[in-house]
Amino acid sequence: MAGQPQPTSAMQVVLGAIQLPASFRLGVGPIIAAVVLFLIVLATATAYLYVPHDPMNMNALQRLKGPSETFWLGTDPYGRDLFSRVMIGGQVSLLIGVGAAIVSVFIGLVIGLVSGFFRTADAIIMRIMDALMAIPSILLAIALVALNGPSIWSVIFAITIPEIPRVVRLVRSVVLSAREEPYVEAAIALGSSMSKILWQHLMPNTLAPIIVQGTYICASAILTEAILSFLGAGVSTEIPTWGNIMAEGRMFFQIKPELIFWPGLMLSLCILSINLLGDTARDMLDPRLKKREA
Amino acid sequence: MIFRNRDFSDRPTALQIKGLSVATVGGRTETQILSSIDVTIRDGETVCLVGESGSGKSVTSLAVMGLLPKGSLEVTGGRIELEGQNLLDLDAGAMREMRARRISMIFQEPMTALNPVMTVGAQIEEVLDSHTRLGAAEKKKRVIDIMEQVHLPDVERIYGSYPHQLSGGQRQRIMIAMALILEPKLLIADEPTTALDVTTQNQVLKLIAELQERHGTAVLFITHDMGVVAEIADTVYVMRHGEIVEHAPVETLLRSPRKVYTRELLAAVPSLIPRAARASRDDAPALDVKGLTKIYDTRGAFKKGRQTRAAENVDFAIGRGRTLGIVGESGSGKSTVARCIMRLIDPTDGEIRVGQADIAKLNRAALQPHRKHIQIVFQDPFRSLNPRWTIGDSLIEGLLNFGQSRDEALKHAGELMELVGLPRDALRRYPHQFSGGQRQRIAIARAIAMRPDILVADEAVSALDVSVQAQVLKLLDDLQEKLGIAILFITHDLRVAAQICDEVVVMQHGRIVEHDTAENVLGRPAHDYTRALIEAAPGRSWDFANFRELATN
Numbered sequence: 001m002a003g004q005p006q007p008t009s010a011m012q013v014v015l016g017a018i019q020l021p022a023s024f025r026l027g028v029g030p031i032i033a034a035v036v037l038f039l040i041v042l043a044t045a046t047a048y049l050y051v052p053h054d055p056m057n058m059n060a061l062q063r064l065k066g067p068s069e070t071f072w073l074g075t076d077p078y079g080r081d082l083f084s085r086v087m088i089g090g091q092v093s094l095l096i097g098v099g100a101a102i103v104s105v106f107i108g109l110v111i112g113l114v115s116g117f118f119r120t121a122d123a124i125i126m127r128i129m130d131a132l133m134a135i136p137s138i139l140l141a142i143a144l145v146a147l148n149g150p151s152i153w154s155v156i157f158a159i160t161i162p163e164i165p166r167v168v169r170l171v172r173s174v175v176l177s178a179r180e181e182p183y184v185e186a187a188i189a190l191g192s193s194m195s196k197i198l199w200q201h202l203m204p205n206t207l208a209p210i211i212v213q214g215t216y217i218c219a220s221a222i223l224t225e226a227i228l229s230f231l232g233a234g235v236s237t238e239i240p241t242w243g244n245i246m247a248e249g250r251m252f253f254q255i256k257p258e259l260i261f262w263p264g265l266m267l268s269l270c271i272l273s274i275n276l277l278g279d280t281a282r283d284m285l286d287p288r289l290k291k292r293e294a
Numbered sequence: 295m296i297f298r299n300r301d302f303s304d305r306p307t308a309l310q311i312k313g314l315s316v317a318t319v320g321g322r323t324e325t326q327i328l329s330s331i332d333v334t335i336r337d338g339e340t341v342c343l344v345g346e347s348g349s350g351k352s353v354t355s356l357a358v359m360g361l362l363p364k365g366s367l368e369v370t371g372g373r374i375e376l377e378g379q380n381l382l383d384l385d386a387g388a389m390r391e392m393r394a395r396r397i398s399m400i401f402q403e404p405m406t407a408l409n410p411v412m413t414v415g416a417q418i419e420e421v422l423d424s425h426t427r428l429g430a431a432e433k434k435k436r437v438i439d440i441m442e443q444v445h446l447p448d449v450e451r452i453y454g455s456y457p458h459q460l461s462g463g464q465r466q467r468i469m470i471a472m473a474l475i476l477e478p479k480l481l482i483a484d485e486p487t488t489a490l491d492v493t494t495q496n497q498v499l500k501l502i503a504e505l506q507e508r509h510g511t512a513v514l515f516i517t518h519d520m521g522v523v524a525e526i527a528d529t530v531y532v533m534r535h536g537e538i539v540e541h542a543p544v545e546t547l548l549r550s551p552r553k554v555y556t557r558e559l560l561a562a563v564p565s566l567i568p569r570a571a572r573a574s575r576d577d578a579p580a581l582d583v584k585g586l587t588k589i590y591d592t593r594g595a596f597k598k599g600r601q602t603r604a605a606e607n608v609d610f611a612i613g614r615g616r617t618l619g620i621v622g623e624s625g626s627g628k629s630t631v632a633r634c635i636m637r638l639i640d641p642t643d644g645e646i647r648v649g650q651a652d653i654a655k656l657n658r659a660a661l662q663p664h665r666k667h668i669q670i671v672f673q674d675p676f677r678s679l680n681p682r683w684t685i686g687d688s689l690i691e692g693l694l695n696f697g698q699s700r701d702e703a704l705k706h707a708g709e710l711m712e713l714v715g716l717p718r719d720a721l722r723r724y725p726h727q728f729s730g731g732q733r734q735r736i737a738i739a740r741a742i743a744m745r746p747d748i749l750v751a752d753e754a755v756s757a758l759d760v761s762v763q764a765q766v767l768k769l770l771d772d773l774q775e776k777l778g779i780a781i782l783f784i785t786h787d788l789r790v791a792a793q794i795c796d797e798v799v800v801m802q803h804g805r806i807v808e809h810d811t812a813e814n815v816l817g818r819p820a821h822d823y824t825r826a827l828i829e830a831a832p833g834r835s836w837d838f839a840n841f842r843e844l845a846t847n
Contacts, residue, residue, distance in 0.1 A: 182678040183688075185638050186737070190692030190744065191665035194658075204682050 030280040033273035040270050044090030053081035055088045055240050064256055073262055076245070077252055086263050089240035092152060093222050093267070096241070097274075100159040100221035105214045107160070108167025109206065113198050115168060116175025126172075129165040137162035141224060142233045150236040155228060159221045170213055171206045178205045208285035215278030219271040226267055242267045295836045295843055297545040298340070298528050305336040307377070308512035309358065309480050314372035316353055316536075320365050327353050327367060328536040333514075335480065335529075338506065340513040342523045342544075344559070345533035346759035347730075351516045354533075355482045358514070359399055360389040377479065394425045398473035402485040404465035408457040414468045415441075415453035421472055440471045443508075444501060462624075463494035470501065477509055484516045491623035491786070496830040499526055518759065520563045521789075521833030524548060532556050549841050562761040563838035564789040566831065568812035571796040574613025579647075580747045580780035581635070581668070582611040586644035586654075588630050588804075604630040605804045608644070612748070612780040612797075619783045619795030619812070621827070627804035628784045632752045635782065636670050637661055648748065666696055669741035673753035675733035679725040685711075685736055686721035692744045710739040714769060731762035735769065742773060750782045755790060767794055788831050792816055800824045 052070070059079035067074045073082040115125040132140070141158040148154035178184065179202060187197050222242075228234035229243025230250070237244055242263040249259025316328040328350045335341045343351045356362050358374055360381060374381040376396060384392060393399075401407045409417055418437045422428060428436065441449045444467040457465055466486060473481055483502065487495040503526060506513055517523060523530055523544065531541040532555065540553045551557050586608040592599030605627040612618045620628040634641040637653060646654040648667050656664070669692075672678040679688050689710060690703035698706070708718045714735040725733055734754065741749055751770065755763040771794065774781060785791050791798055791812065798815040800808040800823065808821040819825045828834065837844045 182672040182674060183680045185636075186670065186672065186678055186740065187680075187691060188638060189636055189665060189668075189670050190740070191662050191695040192691060193695070196695075201680055 026280070029276055033276035033280075036269055037273040037277065040090065040266065040273075041094065044087055044094060047084075047087035047091060051081075051084035051087055053084045055080060055084040056238065057081075064252065067258075074256070074258055076248060076259060082245075082259065082262060085240045085245055086242070086266060089242050089245050089263065090266060090270075092235060092239055092241040093225055093243070094270070096152065096156055096159065096225045096235075097218045097222035099156045100163065100224075101214045101218035103156065104160040104163040104217055105167055105210050108164045109171050109203070109210060111164070112168040112171025112206070113175055113203060116172040117179060117194070117198060117202065122172070125168070129168050132162065133165045135162070138224065138227060138231075141228060142231065145228060145233045150234065152235055152239070155225060155235050156221075158228070159224050163217050163221070167210060167213060167217070170209055174206045174209060175202050178202050212278055212282040212285065215274055215281060219274040219278070222267065222271060222274075295524065295833070297524070297548075298526070299543065299545055300339075300528055302336040302339045302528065305338060307334060307375075308337050308339075309333070309335040309514070310373075310375045311354070311358070312373045312375070314354070314357060314374060315370045316350075316357055316362065316367055317370045318366060319368045326536060328357070330372065331533075331536070331538050333531055333538070333541075335512045335514055337479075337512055338510045339528045340503075340506065340515055340526055342515045342517060342527035342530045343533055344517060344520065344523055344530060346518065346559075346761065348535075349533040350536040351533055352484055353536075355399065355484050355514060355516055358480075358482060359393060359397060360384070391425070394421065394478075395476050396478050397480045397482065398476070398478045399482040399484065400466070400469045400473050400486045402488050404462065404469045404489075405457060407469055408465060410457055413454050413456055414460070414465075415455075418468070418472050418475060421475055425476060436475065437471075440475045441468075443474075443505065444468075444471045446471075461494075462490050463498060466490065466494075466498050467501065470498075470505070474505055474509065474511070478511065480512045480514065481506070482514045482516070485518070486515075487522065488517070488519070492788075492830040492832075493623065493826060495522075496832065499832070502526070519832065520560065520760070520838050521831065521836075524833035524836050524838075532559065548836065548838065551841070558761065560841065561839045562764045564760075564764065564767070564787075564793045565837060565839055566789055566792050566816065566828075566834055566844070567837075568792040568798075568816045569794070569796070571811045571813065572616060575615040575778050576613060578613075578649075579611035580614045580649070581782065582645070582647040583631075583635065584609050584645040584647070586631060586634055586646065587642045588627075588634055588639065589642045603804050605634065605641075608801075608806055610797075610799055610806070610809060612782060614747070614780050615774060615778045616796045617774065617781040617783055617794050618797045618799065619785060619791040620799045620801055621785055621788060621791050622801035623786060623827075625803075626801040628786075628801050629752055630804070631801075632670070632750050632782065632784050636668065636750060666692065666744040667746055668748040668750065669744050669746040670750040670752060671734070671737050671741050671754040673756050675730045675737060675757060676725075678737045679733060679740075681725050684722055684724055685728075688725075688736070689721070689740050689743055692740065696744070706743065707739075710743050713742070713773070714739045729762075731758055731766060734758060734762075734766055738766070738769065738773070742777070742779075745777070746779060748780045748782065750784070752784045753786070754783075756785065756787065763790070770794065788816065788828060800827070 057080060062075045062079035063077055065071055065075045071081050076082055111125060115122045140162050144158035144161060145154055148157065184197060184201050187201055225234060225241060226243030226246065229241055230247045232247065234243055235241050245263040246260045253260055311331060311333040313330045313332060314328055315326065315330050318325045318327060331354065333341065343354060345351050353367065357369060362368065369382055381389065381392065408414065415437055418440065419433055422433050422436060438449055438453065441453065446452050446464060446467050452460065487498050490498060499522065502513065515526060527544040529541060530544050530547045532539040534555055539555050547556065551560060586605055588605040590602040590604055608631055610618060620631060622628045633639045635646055641654050644654055645652050648664055651664060653661060653664050686704055686707055689707040693703035693706060694700065707721055711718050711720055716732060716735055755766050758766060770781065773779065783794055795812045798812045799806050800815060800821065802823050808815055808824050815824060816828065819828055835844050
């Protein structure tokens with residue numbers, strides 16, 4: 001049995017979990033969204049290769065200039081090139097979005113599995129989660145950044161914490177129904193250990209919904225980062241992010257609206273396409289929605 | 295056995311299906327689901343469509359109702375005539391009117407067919423609202439009248455009740471009331487009693503017959519249960535692979551079936567004659583249960599609740615190589631007992647001795663080494679295997695837990711597949727590639743792989759067609775012969791219990807009411823409840839496999 005696939009490998013678990021419908025026709029929307037998102041990611045990731053100016057380089061003589069051949073989108077109040085700043089700033093924004101999504105999904109998954117399977121743990125964990133959800137997430141994030149200082153990692157941490165309860169609830173609900181499945185009871189009867197049942201029988205059931213949830217968290221994290229920066233509680237001001245750029249442009253908004261328009265446009269396009277792709281993933285992974293369509 | 299030998303040849307035809315064909319559409323290839331079937335039902339006649347799952351019974355009824363799922367199934371030919379009018383020519387609006395006034399349908403599961411947030415009285419009234427113009431008082435009178443006709447007790451109270459407040463039998467009565475209030479010409483009943491207990495089933499069947507008599511309704515009754523057919527049918531149509539195999543008046547069909555398939559189908563119906571009890575292979579019992587009690591307590595420090603005694607003082611023992619059956623209706627506590635013994639739930643009190651050890655109070659870690667001695671097979675073969683795992687991985691799960699190497703375990707799994715009559719290469723495939731019966735074989739192989747002393751079969755053949763059921767029962771018997779396992783067989787079906795059990799325990803309301811050899815329990819029942827169960831078993835005086843009355847001894 002050399003060719004026997006190993007179910008224990010993560011890849012098999014993931015591929016087994018995501019059974020795509022054989023004939024799923026993508027609409028125009030998701031394709032446009034995917035292309036837009038791909039272009040934004042590509043452009044920001046490779047930004048250092050092509051941006052014409054150092055995004056940090058101040059020049060008092062070039063303050064608040066309009067678009068020109070040297071400064072494609074004009075300059076900000078400190079004479080820094082807006083185009084370079086928007087492209088480089090995207091890196092941090094996207095990093096925070098993706099980072100917060102991955103960390104909160106992973107931590108939420110572990111806590112949710114435990115909470116869904118063990119009753120005593122559930123009673124305690126869910127009360128903590130309820131308490132976390134009772135605090136407005138922006139307020140909690142501001143407090144956390146204030147505690148840990150304004151670094152990228154502390155912002156990711158601050159955005160992750162309020163998102164975790166949502167993931168935990170989602171995972172827990174899936175586990176609660178899946179653990180009643182006879183195949184899980186059969187595994188208990190076969191003497192499988194709790195960790196084996198959790199990871200190999202129950203966890204794959206949660207993958208489809210948390211992938212979808214992950215995209216929403218990613219979009220909302222990018223937005224929250226922008227809000228935190230705008231409130232002055234985000235990544236420290238010398239690092240450009242879409243939120244920081246908009247926060248600094250705020251005071252000159254009436255003279256020069258482009259300062260907010262360009263980073264805002266990138267932000268909106270980015271979030272719109274991530275959400276659209278998340279919706280598409282949900283439709284593809286949820287068989288009930290598929291039926292309703294037919 | 296008294297059959298309904300009535301002659302309908304001079305009655306007008308209610309429904310005539312001529313050369314009806316249905317095929318799948320929208321897929322890559324067109325598959326024929328029904329190929330040119332003909333069915334005739336006259337006024338006041340009950341026609342039974344019988345066949346195994348996938349034979350096209352339900353598709354036939356949906357086609358008549360005009361409810362074939364759009365975009366996946368379509369009528370490709372033939373006519374469906376209700377009193378001479380071809381239903382296939384009607385547009386959606388006319389068909390909707392037709393469905394309420396002239397044809398109506400009752401389904402298998404009344405809980406899902408009723409709206410949970412409306413009182414049942416309002417739901418029956420809704421039927422009148424959309425198809426008649428009656429004043430409020432007149433409407434209520436009609437509803438109360440039909441509710442009395444279906445023999446619901448305390449009609450005024452039930453009128454204002456929600457579906458969840460009623461029992462399964464009462465809900466099905468409400469469905470029947472809704473179906474018959476507009477006095478339709480044709481009633482389609484799709485497995486209407488399959489989800490009900492035998493005693494309730496008996497009452498519902500009688501009710502349908504009584505109302506049919508009163509209103510002269512033609513009934514198309516879909517079922518897989520030959521016992522039910524013997525009780526209620528005038529004419530029987532046997533279906534297989536979307537074709538009518540044969541049709542005949544019920545007595546003719548049961549006495550002298552013409553086609554091989556019909557004979558096979560009838561021969562597979564388990565007989566109610568119990569097997570002779572076999573001797574135990576060993577003096578010490580493999581499983582010894584003493585005073586097992588499970589109480590569900592919903593009372594808490596801050597809330598009122600109540601205690602439910604799901605099982606109380608249950609005692610029995612099974613010797614090696616023998617089978618003990620637990621029979622009873624839903625809610626009798628038989629599954630609770632099985633789950634306690636498997637330690638899937640924790641018993642409140644009592645002893646469960648597996649070999650020498652009492653496992654009733656062991657914690658998770660201490661229980662682990664005892665797990666391999668006792669294994670379980672579940673009812674639903676579609677959910678008892680992890681759909682994401684290959685058959686091979688499911689089979690070796692337990693072996694790996696008890697220290698076998700992967701290669702060794704897979705070799706063993708191959709042998710097991712042959713033991714349960716499946717090809718070795720099936721190990722690489724996934725559960726969805728197998729039929730229900732095959733999956734149940736795999737589930738049995740998985741349990742047997744552990745070389746257990748005790749096998750718990752919780753309604754293990756209840757979800758299977760009769761012919762498959764017979765094969766799986768045979769397999770269990772062979773395995774028991776070879777391996778000397780003790781089997782605890784939980785079932786609601788007395789016919790199945792008669793086939794496989796040496797001893798039978800009858801449970802009611804969480805208690806054992808009778809415990810004796812199968813011969814005594816089924817042949818000379820001592821308790822009233824046991825007698826009521828046997829009385830209610832449909833077709834109990836007919837020996838299906840031998841096409842004659844049951845020899846009384």
